[in-house]
Amino acid sequence: MYYILVYDVNVDRVQKMLKLVRKYLNHVQNSVFEGELTDAQLEELKDAARELMNEDQDSIIIYCVGSKRWSNRQVLGVEKHNVDNFV
């Protein structure tokens, strides 16, 4: 399935979280990622994210949007995909 993941993680943890999420998904904007995941990969990512995050302070939302085709995507302005120097 195709997923969009957005996070809002404290600055102390954001580097590690970025590194983790990038292993699974494409970095499309500041704290936004998207890509295909199997059910197993999704569970693996969620487990690892829960280990890194502080569940009382940080927030991760994962939207399952079926397939990439179904998620009609429009970009205004710069398309900042895979911008590594954002960290």
Next chain:
Amino acid sequence: MYYILVYDVNVDRVQKMLKLVRKYLNHVQNSVFEGELTDAQLEELKDAARELMNEDQDSIIIYCVGSKRWSNRQVLGVEKHNVDNFV
């Protein structure tokens, strides 16, 4: 249709952009919004966003995910919807 909007806008413009997008969508995380829009509302929002943004520096991605039902949404950690003191 149901939309997810994410932005990455320069700090000089972010307050105005936040105010604009909030008129149309629910604020669910730092720079993430979601909600129902008619085609006319979407065009209105895009036009207004283009006026505010610097298209060479800022980025807005709008995902159309059909209906809210179709977008299976999972939250890890805090659900920070409508957190106004994030500004």
